[in-house]
Amino acid sequence: MSDVFLQFTQQLINGLTLGSIYALIAIGYTMVYGIIGMINFAHGEIYMIGAYISVIVIAALGLIGITTLPLVLMITLLATILVTSAYGWTVERIAYRPLRGGNRLVPLISAIGMSIFLQNYIQLSQGARDVATQPLISGGWQFGDADGFQIYLSYMQVIIAVVTVIFMTLLTLFIHKTRMGRASRAVSEDRKMANLLGINTDQVISMTFVIGAALAAVAGLLVGMYYGVVNAYIGFLAGLKAFTAAVLGGIGSIPGAMLGGLLLGITESFTSAYLSTEYKDVVAFGLLVLVLLVRPTGLLGKPDIEKV
Amino acid sequence: MDKLLEVSDLSMQFGGLRAVDQVAFEVGSKQIVAVIGPNGAGKTTLFNCISGFYSPTGGRVEMAGEEITGRPSHKIARKGLVRTFQNIRLFKSMTVIENLMVAQHTRVNSRLLSGLFKSRNYRRREQEALERAHYWLERVGLLEFANREAGNLAYGQQRRLEIARCMVLEPKLLLLDEPAAGLNPKETSELDQLILGLREENNLSILLIEHDMKLVMGISDHIVVLDQGMPIAAGTPDEIRSNERVIKAYLGES
Numbered sequence: 319m320s321d322v323f324l325q326f327t328q329q330l331i332n333g334l335t336l337g338s339i340y341a342l343i344a345i346g347y348t349m350v351y352g353i354i355g356m357i358n359f360a361h362g363e364i365y366m367i368g369a370y371i372s373v374i375v376i377a378a379l380g381l382i383g384i385t386t387l388p389l390v391l392m393i394t395l396l397a398t399i400l401v402t403s404a405y406g407w408t409v410e411r412i413a414y415r416p417l418r419g420g421n422r423l424v425p426l427i428s429a430i431g432m433s434i435f436l437q438n439y440i441q442l443s444q445g446a447r448d449v450a451t452q453p454l455i456s457g458g459w460q461f462g463d464a465d466g467f468q469i470y471l472s473y474m475q476v477i478i479a480v481v482t483v484i485f486m487t488l489l490t491l492f493i494h495k496t497r498m499g500r501a502s503r504a505v506s507e508d509r510k511m512a513n514l515l516g517i518n519t520d521q522v523i524s525m526t527f528v529i530g531a532a533l534a535a536v537a538g539l540l541v542g543m544y545y546g547v548v549n550a551y552i553g554f555l556a557g558l559k560a561f562t563a564a565v566l567g568g569i570g571s572i573p574g575a576m577l578g579g580l581l582l583g584i585t586e587s588f589t590s591a592y593l594s595t596e597y598k599d600v601v602a603f604g605l606l607v608l609v610l611l612v613r614p615t616g617l618l619g620k621p622d623i624e625k626v
Numbered sequence: 627m628d629k630l631l632e633v634s635d636l637s638m639q640f641g642g643l644r645a646v647d648q649v650a651f652e653v654g655s656k657q658i659v660a661v662i663g664p665n666g667a668g669k670t671t672l673f674n675c676i677s678g679f680y681s682p683t684g685g686r687v688e689m690a691g692e693e694i695t696g697r698p699s700h701k702i703a704r705k706g707l708v709r710t711f712q713n714i715r716l717f718k719s720m721t722v723i724e725n726l727m728v729a730q731h732t733r734v735n736s737r738l739l740s741g742l743f744k745s746r747n748y749r750r751r752e753q754e755a756l757e758r759a760h761y762w763l764e765r766v767g768l769l770e771f772a773n774r775e776a777g778n779l780a781y782g783q784q785r786r787l788e789i790a791r792c793m794v795l796e797p798k799l800l801l802l803d804e805p806a807a808g809l810n811p812k813e814t815s816e817l818d819q820l821i822l823g824l825r826e827e828n829n830l831s832i833l834l835i836e837h838d839m840k841l842v843m844g845i846s847d848h849i850v851v852l853d854q855g856m857p858i859a860a861g862t863p864d865e866i867r868s869n870e871r872v873i874k875a876y877l878g879e880s
Contacts (some may be wrong), residue, residue, distance in 0.1 A: 550672065
């Protein structure tokens with residue numbers, strides 16, 4: 319096989335890995351927007367906290383002598399999701415719910431405040447330096463000629479893809495097949511009407527924040543294991559990118575967030591490889607501008623129907 | 627005749643405007659009462675006050691002997707008073723059957739986890755809700771569209787679906803805000819039959835706002851006429867037809 323094709327495949331693999339992470343985080347933005355029409359700027363920080371918690375849990379498990387890999391992964395996944403969801407729930411409860419019903423700008427400012435608070439809270443409690451972990455899972459497969467270009471597919475990349483697909487499937491099933499999922503679709507379409515039908519809209523909104531935080535926790539865990547380094551600032555850029563992915567796919571649309579995330583990841587990876595690493599953000603955000611010019615509602619977004 | 631709904635001296639004031647001024651009437655069980663009046667007479671405001679969308683500035687609303695004035699609308703709905711809207715408010719991107727299922731949300735089970743794990747109780751209630759939804763889709767003639775997106779239905783079908791969505795809540799009193807608006811004559815006569823059927827077969831009382839005089843005169847037991855927020859006449863269709871104040875309000879003074 320030609321080197322050109324092999325390199326293309328390698329970039330596609332890298333792009334999909336990165337895109338999976340973006341997609342997981344983007345869902346939190348898109349679901350919250352879909353339900354209360356607000357951008358949760360603290361969501362990137364929730365993802366960062368998820369990464370920290372996973373690192374702490376893995377270290378703690380190592381200390382008490384649990385080293386069986388599948389067991390460590392299961393416990394870390396569950397603990398990270400649980401604790402991070404609690405953060406997501408609390409943020410909504412104390413920073414957004416008391417402001418509901420007021421001006422749309424007010425919770426937005428509160429979200430920015432929450433984001434700054436969480437960043438500093440982690441710096442204070444965990445230290446401002448990078449925290450490095452030893453890789454739990456290393457190695458991978460190599461394909462291609464020994465003397466030409468070789469594709470490297472790490473085990474971690476496969477895990478990221480598989481875990482992302484599993485959680486996306488679970489989310490889709492939840493939204494379309496369960497009673498609470500049905501209620502959340504109703505609330506996002508017409509909150510007042512849903513309330514009139516006796517749906518506890520506050521509960522549905524809380525649930526949305528919890529689901530968003532849980533998926534961000536999964537993303538944080540995967541990133542912590544993939545790169546092996548976390549710090550208090552990773553939430554900012556990742557949050558910005560995931561938000562871009564959500565807007566690209568059509569904010570409010572869950573399949574849109576998935577598509578937007580993957581598209582953004584692939585774009586970045588190809589730009590880095592074929593153009594220049596410095597230009598990857600330029601091209602990624604340029605793509606956003608281009609899509610919005612042609613389709614202001616994003617790729618899969620629906621135009622806002624005027625509510626009377 | 628038992629009183630189901632009793633409205634007494636109900637008023638609603640917006641700043642200097644009295645949109646509803648001392649309106650009083652009753653709806654008995656299995657009775658069809660219509661509220662008519664020119665545009666801007668305060669009919670929808672009256673509905674909003676009764677169904678809890680507005681908190682009235684004066685007067686009382688009683689449902690089956692219990693005061694419900696100014697209570698939140700979902701609590702009033704649970705007392706058996708459910709309404710439709712002048713501009714249809716369905717969940718347009720959800721399917722027809724989902725619209726009826728989501729209306730029964732609180733009945734199925736309110737615990738989050740039992741939904742995830744599909745407990746036996748949850749499945750049984752979900753099954754009951756599904757059967758009720760089926761029954762009502764058949765009654766309003768929409769069973770074949772059960773899996774269609776509600777927003778893709780024809781206008782008249784959306785109106786009927788909105789009524790079905792109210793009916794799965796098994797109300798005692800249904801408030802219909804201009805149910806015939808935008809319907810063609812054939813659809814209107816189907817609606818006519820549906821409303822009468824609801825009264826006969828489901829022991830429902832109905833309070834409606836309507837401009838279609840043929841429909842109103844044909845099915846109402848009692849008519850209340852509003853003009854500029856004030857009740858100017860009340861009585862049977864025959865009494866209203868010959869009432870001079872009503873004719874003046876509609877045609878203007880000559």
